[in-house]
Amino acid sequence: MVRVTVWNEYRHEREDDHVAELYPEGIHTALADALEDRGHEVRTATLDEDEHGLTSEVLDDTDVLLWWGHLAHDEVRDEVVDRVVERVRDGMGFLPLHSAHYSKPFKRLLGTSCSLKWREAGERERLWTVEPGHPIAEGIGEQIVVPEAEMYGERFDIPQPDALVFVSWFEGGEVFRSGCCYRRGSGRIFYFRPGHEEYPIYEQEEILQVIDNAVGWAAPTDGVEPTFSNVEAAERIGEE
Amino acid sequence: MVRVTVWNEYRHEREDDHVAELYPEGIHTALADALEDRGHEVRTATLDEDEHGLTSEVLDDTDVLLWWGHLAHDEVRDEVVDRVVERVRDGMGFLPLHSAHYSKPFKRLLGTSCSLKWREAGERERLWTVEPGHPIAEGIGEQIVVPEAEMYGERFDIPQPDALVFVSWFEGGEVFRSGCCYRRGSGRIFYFRPGHEEYPIYEQEEILQVIDNAVGWAAPTDGVEPTFSNVEAAERIGEE
Amino acid sequence: MVRVTVWNEYRHEREDDHVAELYPEGIHTALADALEDRGHEVRTATLDEDEHGLTSEVLDDTDVLLWWGHLAHDEVRDEVVDRVVERVRDGMGFLPLHSAHYSKPFKRLLGTSCSLKWREAGERERLWTVEPGHPIAEGIGEQIVVPEAEMYGERFDIPQPDALVFVSWFEGGEVFRSGCCYRRGSGRIFYFRPGHEEYPIYEQEEILQVIDNAVGWAAPTDGVEPTFSNVEAAERIGEE
């Protein structure tokens, strides 16, 4: 059992009827329910809560943080971003989803612009499993077909991933590195592309399976906290 | 100026009229001419020559070896494979092209099966540049469109590349890691997918540009030859 | 619980009194006991058994294979090597230990010579944890001190690891990449340096902890077996 916090901007669902119909209680609730069903201990947090719902207490109590944002990346306060970044470096897993490629914590942790091409045309996406032996691909077939998706296309301006698990094909002619693993400090990061607010992608079984796998993979292990300071020599210096 | 040897199985061109029309003097000659035009010193070698044209003298005199094979991988003698593998480890660049994913030296150097999916349907391929800052992508646009190509699809059973430069999109629904960099020993390897014998792909300017760039990238630099032996300690052992 | 097979050449222990005293029932038995104590289901196999103890049945029933060899790498029959390599590509974890850097399966899976420098002077080794957040470093401190060790020094002729977890310091002046992760096919490989036959290194708690962690990390996950064949197009080809 992993302690998961699902963070959501939660604006589309309150402002757009079509989105509200798909996710009546918000994308966060849909994801939280799915992860709870799979045996995790889940809470949610949203942008408009106090401290965006991400107090030190909440973060200290979180093993893996999911992040969904789109319209209001800029409204996320820098002190909360600092806190999230710090916790990731200390070991918390971090799963930015879909448009969270442009979220402040992801850009800060990666060091690049995280820009890409996009198109909203409700086109078909095929996510190919390029690393079937990776834990995040457990139980997933050779490809996941998303019937209608927003397109994200390369060049995706990210550092080379430590592992690349999925690559997407789009009907309109593009490809995209859709499942990318990184480590920053002691924390593990998995960016996962699917999940536009206008399609019921977070109801698709295989998508939820990947997110569940990623939660397991990103959960912290009990590594040493390194000493970062002036240290004494353990071996004698100055012998010839 | 890099000393290049273009190796070709050279069977299709002598057995199939359509291929003979496209490459009347063989794929090796087409590639050699293109690289010579770009300022390299180029020779060719083919399967049916003595020692497949790859004597120790030829290999010692080669900075970068291109390899094209398809029908007759098994006819390449193991002692020549050993020699090629050894030279790569000593620093020679190695550029397996297209169906050379299944060549003996590539499989030996990578340690995997190098298997993949395929289809011959003359479909459109789009190679997207995922690392525009890589030297192999110099002068290349955001994508290279190959009008008619054999499809290769993921899962491509290779080790994770040290750098992934191009990813292909295919009309029929697949993706492929089409430009993959590795180092083995002191030698650099770049696998480049395009180049089926039935389409004039090696006449396409951008494809030749990538191969020229890869020749430059893979050319050996003058690194130290490591000592692999029992060595004396440079520092005193046994002090407390 | 992971199904582990510990393979050992088992020659030193029967030929050398000093080694026999340290590992009276062989290195394999010492490792097997330690892993059994940690909850795994363990069997052993040795060089002089029929098929080196590695029949298809044994390998099919093995999640993770540990490998210790030194004097007799050449006596390992190629058909058994083929079988091991095949099983790794199918997903079996593989943990070559210490002098198994020169074992046939490791060299075949890596594609390099796996050569290095060495010295037997009973010197102190310090293994520094460079990736404290990696699952293989769970519960391990900032460094593991091995009081007396054979030295292995860089250049270690291996492909760049997918992850580098430990780097060793030696009293005599050398460094070494001592804990290296790879994936080949669907299988995970972790090379771990410590373990010379002349010192009781496999009785050291932290060393056993790393091996236990590596067993957990390398155990296969249930990924899809990819199709490697001619495939039909899922999307329509030939539209303009």
Add this chain to the structure above:
Amino acid sequence: MVRVTVWNEYRHEREDDHVAELYPEGIHTALADALEDRGHEVRTATLDEDEHGLTSEVLDDTDVLLWWGHLAHDEVRDEVVDRVVERVRDGMGFLPLHSAHYSKPFKRLLGTSCSLKWREAGERERLWTVEPGHPIAEGIGEQIVVPEAEMYGERFDIPQPDALVFVSWFEGGEVFRSGCCYRRGSGRIFYFRPGHEEYPIYEQEEILQVIDNAVGWAAPTDGVEPTFSNVEAAERIGEE
């Protein structure tokens, strides 16, 4: 010929007699002279100049930027940091040296704390060449011995490098990843550890050779500038 800018904080040399003796005209001048001798077009810039000497004009005219700082990282203004980071992403090479591991641009580009252990004891350092085939190791032997150095020790809190070229051994018992390659956007980054202000390390031939090699490696190639925007589909969408 590469257009190089050597940036230096330039405080130690003006405040400390010992440092002033070693580098009477500043570390930047010593490095600039050495690179000019090797055929590059070099300018310098320092913290106390207007805009720290790094105006848009200077950066636009720079292929590779060297960075040396220690005491005054915090005095570097964020707008200049933004400008440097932006230029690296656009393709400018960036070589942070020694204590520049803590410089603002390096931390911003890497996304981690870049913390480490340290000790000033004038101890011996041995930089081992772990990738002799890398262009940055051209002409460098198996190791570089620095007679007296400040120690930097692991855990070094950095993302896993795209390539690891040098690993250091220290007399007092530590190791360090001393030569680390990254790509961020279209720009190449090489962190190189040697170079404390209290020892004449930038007069050591092999150290200057590595820096010269790194300048060559990090110089931008003419890659495409990616489109990051809403794009039209090149292929027809909506066929079944």
